[in-house]
Amino acid sequence: MEAFEQKLYLELRKSRTELMMQLSNSKGSPLVKPLIEEELRDINSAIEKLENGTFGRCEISGELLPHELLQMVPTLKTVEDCGKLEHYLCKPLF
Template structure:
C-alpha cells in the first residue's frame, strides 16, 4: 500500500473502533443507532476493499471512481452512489 492508502486504512480502522465503542456502550440514541450501524458496515466494507486491493472501483461497473471524490467520501461504493449525492447537497445560504 502506498502512503495515502496506508493513511486511509489507518483512519478507517480508527473510525471503525469509534463506531464500535459508541454502539457497545449502550448510550446511543435509538434513532441514531441504525445510522451508526450502516456507517460501520460501510467502513468495514471499505477496509475489506483496501485489504483485497480493489479499493476505488465501482461495485456495479468495475470502473475506477474519481480520485477526488474518493478523497471526500472514501466509503463510496459505486457511481450510482455518486450521482445520488445531489439530492443531499444543499447550497450555502448567503
C-alpha cells in the first residue's frame, strides 16, 4: 500500500470502530441506525478493497476513479457515483 492508501486505511478502520460503538449504544436513535449501518457497509467495502488491491477502481467498468474524489469520499464505488458527486461541488476538480 502506498502512503495515501495506508493513511486512508487507518482512518477507515478508526471510523469503522466509531460507527460500531454508535450501533452498540442502546440509546441511539432507531431512525439513524439504518444510516449508520449503511455507512458501515460502505466503509467495510472500502477497507476490503484496500486490502485486496482493488481500491480506486469502478466496480462496474474497472476504470480508475479520480484520486481527488477518493481523497474526499473514499467510499465511492463507481464512475457514476463520481458524476453525481461532482454535480454538488462548487469548484471544478480538474
